Amino acid sequence: MVGALAAVAKSVTSAATWGGMTGYQWAILGGALAFIGGGMGSSIGITYANHVASGILVEDPDKFGPLLPIIAIPGTQGIYGFITAILVPILFSPLTKITAHKGMLVFFSCLPVAFVCFLSAIYQGLSSASSAAMVARRTEEAGKALILPALVETYAVLSLILTIYLFTQIR
């Protein structure tokens, strides 16, 4: 049994393709997924914050300044996804030479960013929307309102750190 598993592991490690895809394709898919997750989450998150902010701006256009950073905060997850996608070809250059096994590892390493950034950006958007409502009533508390959504981002940051750490282990 153990011998059979070791043989499977060896075949996967040395195979040119896995699941019909080369290592290059797996790595690119991982990077792309990271950006898709982060980018989609950020777009949705910013939209949530925008809904509330636009309502406030209709009533009081002077609040644009304090509201802008609060609306922009959920945009960072998209950037984390982007960084991950860019790091893949930088750290595993030349990407075309990467084995299927290594490509798979890169793919799995990208998943924390892909999923965590997707969800955290959406929830950060909801949190930003609440903060925007706070600014509508008490503009002087804009500083505190900016910090609260940043707490949600912790897990997006951790996912990026984990992904980068896993990359270093593959290299």
Added chain:
Amino acid sequence: MAIEPVKKTTVIVHRSLQDEVVNELQKLGTVHVDPVEDNDYITAKQLAPEETHALREYVFRISEVDFLLGFLKENRREKAGFFKTMIKDKYPMTIDEFMRAEEHLDIKNLYADCSGLERRLIVIRDKKARLEQEKEALGNWTELGMPLSEVRGGDSFGVMAARVAISEMSAFDDELNAEVPETALEKVSRRGAWTYCLIMLLQETEEKVTVVLSRHGAEQVALPETTEEPLARIQQIEGELAALEPEREEVLGLVEEKQTAVPALNVVREFYESQRQKIDTMTSFGVTESTVAIEGWVTERGLPRTVERLNQVSDELALELADPGEDDDPPVSLINHKWIRPFEMLVKMFGPPNRLEYDPTWLFAISFMVFFGFCIGDVGYGIVLVVAFLLMRKYLPFGRKVKDLLTALTYGSAMAIVFGVLTASWFGIETKELPQAMRSMAVLDPLKSSQSTLIVMGVCIAMGLVHMLSGVGVELRDNWRAGNKVDALIDQGLVFLLFVGGGIAGVLVAIKVLPMPVAMGVAGAAILGMLVLLGRGAASVPGKIITGVYETYGTVVGFVSDAISYIRLFALGLATFIIGFVINTMAGLVQGIGPVIGILLMILILVVGHTFNVLINLLGAFVHPLRLEFVEFFGKFYDDGGRDFKPLGIDSKIVMIDEKEGA
């Protein structure tokens, strides 16, 4: 670098001198007024009828000025640009100029003029809206070619105007012929998705026709009342609309002439607001039959000036000064070195420190600068930001708080230059492309190898541990000074033993000065001490054991997880570099398109791209270090809940009082 000592101040004056004293205190801006509590001798002041009248008068005048400002803003020919909406105009002046602000403005006349102009504009607007509505309605019947007043029924038949959806017209026509054959349908025009038509019908069939109309989602419409043919009337309306325009322009021209009053109105509004606040503050005073007592707090810095100026008001004024008593809750005023002062507003964002607390602004300032610098971490961006913040501070009309923020960010940007040099980050240019001189200054390149990436992460964790331990140190000091020496030695001392003692021992083990068991022994002793002593507050022995285990777990795991949180600095710094690198790569790709267009496109991508990169990372570089300060650092020691020292004065966001002249 501390919480400034304050003196409890009581001013007792004859009632006749009250206004004079309050005016002086407001000009001085050094006394934080607190409500006087009732006792056997003093009762809380009720506003006199003339003061209540004055208060109402100021509220009324503020509403008048608000109307004027709103009206002038709404009818301004040139709308305010993006920056104008972001940055409000500021009005620097002396306190005496501010107090005389009303003299330069005839508000009553201005109000009467603007009210008249507003009425004229409303009449014009209403007339225009009515004419445009009529024109739109007439537009549906232009093909009729006859005066609409002539489209009417007789004694036994009527004419109904209706609109039917084009897609329903055929079905509607068929059903109308089948259900009410004694009607005639005249299709007049098609506009958008509708066919406008006239239905000639017998009076008694009107209900049936209405039913058919509703079945097809059609509706009756009213014919505009005019004796003219639709086209002729439309031409008339256009003439009337054109005639309204010069009148509207004339009124707007008159409004434009009034725009010069806006700065003075803004200042006057602030003046009225300050007077309203002044009367509001009077309700905090205490009174006897013939005197008024004003209680408050004055800082040691403001004391000599306050005493001198109050003594100048009258000889018949008693000024008592005392140190805060046990039961007093004095407001908190921070006193810091000039370069640290800009960071006070960031500390206060969390909440001013408790008055018995250590003022951590200097620690906050150093760590915030370092973290901000680490997040930007690029020489080029650092230089651009330093220059931009300095220029903004100098040339843009910001208030004190924003100027303080810009100063704090300037320091942080200077640190970004330092970290950029150390990590070989120059506008995101790839390290191997940099000149040897720049590369040789770098000590850390996070993308060079897996090991260097891990080293940078380790540096972040180390910075975090130092940051958090400095917070523990502050708490140790507070406990020690408060006489809780045992608590200080156990609660904070053991943390130091574990992380500082254990860390030093670990390093000595690594360089083979000490054997491993010694380091293990130091860390083990600290953890054992925590297990035994952290539960000392519990009443029973099992309680002590359970609390000890729980507290030890919380302290050790909390510290480790908090330290990991600092790796975000690496992630944010890397984000700045990577985006810059991608922008440079994109610019490099378009360079070869053509000799001129390629260069132009490259410059465009570089300028727009790097500007975007700086702006987006500026947000993260501000928010995340602030979070590390508020959550990880303050969480170790900081007790907020202090009352901010807010002296009675001119509290305005747009009027900048020249303190030297006003003093």
